[in-house]
Amino acid sequence: MTEASAVTDAPAPPKAAVKPHLPDAQIVTSVKHWTDRLFSFRVTRPKSLRFRSGEFVMIGLLDDRGKPLLRAYSIASPSWDEELEFYSIKVPDGPLTSRLQHIQVGDEIILRPKPVGTLVHDALLPGRRIWFLATGTGIAPFASLMRDPETYEKYDQVIMMHTCREKAELEYGRQLVESLKDDPLIGEMVEGKLLYYPTTTREESPHMGRITDNLTSGKVFADLGIPPMDPEEDRAMVCGSLAFNHDVKAVLEKFGLHEGANSEPLEYVVEKAFVGDGI
Ligand SMILES: Cc1cc2nc3c(=O)[nH]c(=O)nc-3n(C[C@H](O)[C@H](O)[C@H](O)COP(=O)(O)OP(=O)(O)OC[C@H]3O[C@@H](n4cnc5c(N)ncnc54)[C@H](O)[C@@H]3O)c2cc1C
Ligand SMILES: NC(=O)c1ccc[n+]([C@@H]2O[C@H](COP(=O)([O-])OP(=O)(O)OC[C@H]3O[C@@H](n4cnc5c(N)ncnc54)[C@H](OP(=O)(O)O)[C@@H]3O)[C@@H](O)[C@H]2O)c1
Numbered sequence: 001m002t003e004a005s006a007v008t009d010a011p012a013p014p015k016a017a018v019k020p021h022l023p024d025a026q027i028v029t030s031v032k033h034w035t036d037r038l039f040s041f042r043v044t045r046p047k048s049l050r051f052r053s054g055e056f057v058m059i060g061l062l063d064d065r066g067k068p069l070l071r072a073y074s075i076a077s078p079s080w081d082e083e084l085e086f087y088s089i090k091v092p093d094g095p096l097t098s099r100l101q102h103i104q105v106g107d108e109i110i111l112r113p114k115p116v117g118t119l120v121h122d123a124l125l126p127g128r129r130i131w132f133l134a135t136g137t138g139i140a141p142f143a144s145l146m147r148d149p150e151t152y153e154k155y156d157q158v159i160m161m162h163t164c165r166e167k168a169e170l171e172y173g174r175q176l177v178e179s180l181k182d183d184p185l186i187g188e189m190v191e192g193k194l195l196y197y198p199t200t201t202r203e204e205s206p207h208m209g210r211i212t213d214n215l216t217s218g219k220v221f222a223d224l225g226i227p228p229m230d231p232e233e234d235r236a237m238v239c240g241s242l243a244f245n246h247d248v249k250a251v252l253e254k255f256g257l258h259e260g261a262n263s264e265p266l267e268y269v270v271e272k273a274f275v276g277d278g279i
Contacts, residue, residue, distance in 0.1 A: 022062065025108040029083055035168045038137070039101060040076065040087045043109060051115035052122070053079045053148040054141045054237070056271070058112040059086065061099055068110050071096045074140035074239070074271075075115065078147035080185070084111070087140040087172055089274070117141070118269045119237045121150055123262045127235035129157040129226070133211050133248055136164055138239035138273035139173045145237070146180065152189035155235075159195045161220065163211050165202040174198060195224050212247045215255075229255035236268040245270050 026043040033039045051057070053075075060070035077085035090101040103109065119141045124130075130151065132142040139162050145151050151158055162173045173196075180190045197220055199207040207214075207223070214220040221228050229236075229252070236257060238248050249259065252268050260266030 022108050022110050023068065024110050024112055026084070026111045028103050028105055028107045028109060030105060031103060034172050037090045038088070038169060038172065039090060040085060040172055041103060042077070042083045042085045043111065045082060045084045046111070046113050049084075049113045049115070051075060051079055052117075052120045053144040053150070054119035054121075055115040055117035056141070057115050060096055060110045062110070063095070069096050070110065070112065074117070074119075074144070074273075076140040076143035078144050080148075085143070087137055087143060089137050117271055118261060119145070119239060119271045120262065120269075121145075121154060123260050123265050123269045124235045124237075125260070125265050125267060126154065127267070128155065128233040129159060129235070130155045131229070131234060131236040132158070132160045132162075133236060133238045133240070134160075134162050134173075134273070135211070135240035135244045136169065136273060138241075138244075140273075141239055141271065142237070143173070143176055146176065146194065147183070147186065149186050149189060152186060152193055156193065157195060157226065158190075158193055159197060159220075159224065159226075161197045161199070161211050161214070163199045163201060163209075165200065167200055167203050167205050170198045170200065170205075195226075197224065211244075212251050215248075215251050229257065231256040231258070231267050234267070238268065238270040239273050241273060242275070245272065 029042045031041040056072050056074045058070040059073045060068055063069040073086050075084055076087045089097055091097045134142055142160060146160060162170060164170050177196045181187050199209050201210055236252055238245055257267035260269055
């Protein structure tokens with residue numbers, strides 16, 4: 001047997017066991033495509049990475065010239081999870097996601113282990129109810145926060161409002177919420193506390209309309225049987241497009257809530273789900 005054939009005959013190591021060689025490389029452990037423009041994936045977690053549920057990190061791939069091409073991504077998994085989960089758009093000609101959408105189990109991605117962000121419990125004053133308000137992939141930080149026991153320890157009620165154009169775009173969030181009641185860690189805590197209010201705007205579904213409209217009209221309060229927002233009791237976290245964030249802030253301010261930050265906790269906090277106006 002020649003040396004070359006010995007190498008060829010040797011069983012290939014499982015892809016996930018291959019040592020990372022990109023800078024800050026992590027290995028993809030699963031990928032799920034939800035629609036032609038949305039997918040989620042999980043990667044190994046650096047042992048040293050500590051983060052607060054709701055924060056984001058920079059992730060990416062090498063570009064054609066071998067330079068890191070990085071973008072901000074909310075960590076969708078909770079801080080206790082052994083792996084990291086991300087929920088991503090696929091922008092057809094987007095520098096990163098036109099390539100990232102093709103990752104497979106065993107591939108490497110770059111992950112800079114420096115988590116930051118404003119959608120964290122520490123940036124809010126104590127309250128009775130927490131509202132998670134998201135459009136599109138803006139649900140990602142709340143996928144983390146909805147799986148964090150601290151969310152249910154801190155609040156009597158957790159309201160997840162998620163709005164997309166079409167039903168299929170809600171499915172990642174819907175399945176996640178559905179799975180929580182059977183979760184061994186937080187299943188009992190979630191029971192009766194988590195109120196899920198998904199809506200669509202361009203396809204018929206049980207609940208329709210923009211988050212801003214459903215808050216302003218009072219429809220969501222009537223549907224869920226809870227009182228209108230009150231700065232004494234209600235706290236909110238917002239994540240969507242720039243236009244959405246701008247319009248929701250105006251609605252929250254009308255209810256008397258004020259924007260806080262890590263350095264000055266108040267009644268609501270906001271994070272961009274992406275930068276730019278359109279694909
Ligand atoms: C704090 C922060 C957190 C983010 N978290 C996430 C996340 O968890 N998941 C995620 O998919 N993206 C997230 N983004 C957006 C992300 O950083 C990239 O913009 C996205 O991955 C597209 O990268 P790209 O290089 O392919 O295209 P880019 O050149 O970055 O974007 C091209 C255009 O695509 C549109 N676009 C970009 N991202 C989105 C999106 N998420 N939804 C709808 N339209 C979009 C915008 O119009 C943008 O101008 C986040 C952005 C910020 C600022
Ligand atoms: N979603 C798709 O199927 C699709 C397909 C191809 C391309 N795109 C492009 O991708 C980009 C992002 O699309 P997206 O659907 O992820 O995000 P989006 O346009 O921000 O819409 C997501 C959800 O947020 C709502 N919304 C938008 N602006 C709002 C505001 N100011 N206040 C309250 N609610 C608001 C939308 O309602 P309305 O429906 O009422 O706007 C929709 O239900 C857009 O440029 C779009 O043209 C989207």
